[in-house]
Amino acid sequence: MRIGYWFPVFGGWLRNVADEGMDTSWAEARRLARRSEELGFDLTLIAELFLNDIKGVLAPSLDAWTLAAAVAAVTERIELMVAVRPSFHNPAIFAKQAACLDQISGGRLALNVVSSWWADEARRFGVRFDAHDDRYARTAEWLAVLDGAWGGGCFSFAGEHYQVEELIVSPRPLRSPRPTLYAGGESEAAKALIARTCDAYVMHGDPPARVAAKIADMRRRRAALGLAALQYGLAAYVIVRDSEAAAQAELRRVTDVSPGSPGYQNYHEWIAHSQLEQQVSLADYSVSNRGLRPGLCGTPAQVAERIRGLAAVGVDLLLLQCSPQLEEMERFAAQVLPLLR
Structure with missing residues (x-):
């Protein structure tokens, strides 16, 4: 199993703690990126949102793709899984930009394809926000253009959402046939698209039994299409302490989310614009x-x-x-990684 981490582009992960001792400065981002390689982490997921859904829309947040290029330049080994939302990026132009970043990183780029959920963010930035299944239809075309652009030669495409004529992208990404495509989602539209077009399925956090059922379902879908096996990733918040009592005390602290906290309204919007397999409590939403x-x-x-x-x-x-x-990653690396490796 590879061990990755979410890059703290929002200056923290807790919706009820105003100051987590983390900030959105490049100095702190650079220090974390370099140290994570030294600690043995394999991958970092750089989320893409133009507004801060953790600390509130007025709080600062880092741009995923600007940050990814900078992190690529100051690291040597770690894989960069960078989130991308098709509705915010023209696929032909993005194919060129991503190929360039993959070259800069030495072939370490991967994509986390996200079909968007935040209608208010799209409104503020002047971006079209489609109905749920229409967003996945757009993503399917977007991925078709991306693959065509990276396939070499001239590529033309005429779809409902995107059209390109004799597109040329050179140089192409170093990784063949393309950077790894990760994606997540629990709706039928999401799972069907991922099984058909992606390389890895990234899941929301769940206990092993529920995760096993999800993996079995995706394996069946993939086999029915005659495609190679997917990789499977899982989101998880980790709390490591010397005693179980101390760990539970920290858990109680991070799940204390009140209706007046900055992330509370975003919680309701996320629920409204996502199709989840199970109900999500406010305690669940205290972390992403x-x-x-x-x-x-x-x-x-x-x-x-x-x-x-x-x-x-x-x-x-x-x-x-x-x-x-960083403090908790140091603890995890010192106390948990040796037990795994």
Whole structure:
């Protein structure tokens, strides 16, 4: 199993804690990126939102693609999984930009394709926000243009959402046939698209039994299409302490989200514009992507055992959140990674 982490583009992950000892400066981002390689992390997920959905829309946040280029220049090994939302990027122009970044990074670029959920953000930035299934139809065309652009030669495409004529992208990405495409989603539209077009399925946090059922479903879909196996990633928030009591005390602190907190309204909008397989409580939303449900909260031995349980059901990649990010990553690397490796 590879161990990755979410890059703290929002200056923190907790919706009820105003100051987590993290900021959005480049100096802190550079320090974290370099140190994460030294600690042995394999990958970082750089989320893309133009507004801060954790700390509130008035709070600062980093741009994913500007940050990714900078991180690529100051690191050597770590994979850069950068989120991209098709409705915010022309696919032909994006294909050129992403290929250039892949060259800069030495072939370390991967994409996390996200079909958007935040209608208010789209309104503020003047971007069209389609109905749920229409967003996935747009994504399907967007990916077709991307693959065609990276295929070499001249490429033309005429779809409902995108049209290009004799498109040429050179140089192409270093990774063949393309950078890894990760995507997540629990609606039928999302799962059908991912099974057909992507390389990896990234899931919201859940316990092993539920994760196993999701992986089995996607494996069936993939086999029916006659395609190679997907990789499987899982979001998880990790709390490591010397005692279980101390870990539970920290858990209580991070799940105390009140209706007046900056992220509360965003919680309702996310629920309204997503099609999830199960209900999400406000405690779940205290950290992103149901990260508490895998149960990575406890002593180093307990957390390592639960990670082994996730690996046993087919999870290839963990995408960890923690707070404060670097301090907790240091603790995880020192106390949990040796038990896994």
